[in-house]
Amino acid sequence: MSDQKKVNRRDFIYTASTVVGVVGVGAAAWPLIDQMNPDASVKALATTEVDVSLVQPGQSITVLWRGKPVFIKRRTENEITEAKAVSLTELKHPEKDEDRASNPEWLVMLGVCTHLGCVPLADKGDYNGWFCPCHGSHYDTSGRIRKGPAPTNLEIPKYEFVNSNTIKIG
Known part of the structure; x- marks a missing residue:
């Protein structure tokens, strides 16, 4: 039973790490994408x-x-x-x-x-x-x-x- 808990705990850590990584990449990419919009003078x-x-x-x-x-x-x-x-x-x-x-x-x-x-x-x-x-x-x-x-x-x-x-x- 303890092996089953370790597997579930490991899966949770991988999933949580992936989610944090995706959110971090999105947060870093947003300013780069947003700067491509035309400015107010245009x-x-x-x-x-x-x-x-x-x-x-x-x-x-x-x-x-x-x-x-x-x-x-x-x-x-x-x-x-x-x-x-x-x-x-x-x-x-x-x-x-x-x-x-x-x-x-x-x-x-x-x-x-x-x-x-x-x-x-x-x-x-x-x-x-x-x-x-x-x-x-x-x-x-x-x-x-x-x-x-x-x-x-x-x-x-x-x-x-x-x-x-x-x-x-x-």
Whole structure:
């Protein structure tokens, strides 16, 4: 009977030692894992709110979000009509204007050329949209690639209208 007690006592010591060891490793690893989370300054850059109350039809503004330019354009009726009239068969990267602008009056997109990351110029090019002078990519009034080496349309970030004068990007 005393042999049976020694075995049980030994099993308990092994189990208790294992549990203490696992808890110790977890306690030592937690700070190392937790430090990989983004700090407060990075979290603050995750979204930005932009007041667009002073932007008139036909005008565009550029804001920074996550270190990248974002073009916000208040389009005129002619620009909206022109963008909607484009046949998808004419486009290198087919996307409807309605899918790119939730509110047709406002177009919000990253101002980074999809060819090599240059910043296109507004109201330039063959399609009265954006033109990247570095390699000659032409974008239309919906930010869709129409001509040049860029493979895809200008990217649309996640955004929402907080109210009629404020757009939240991110």
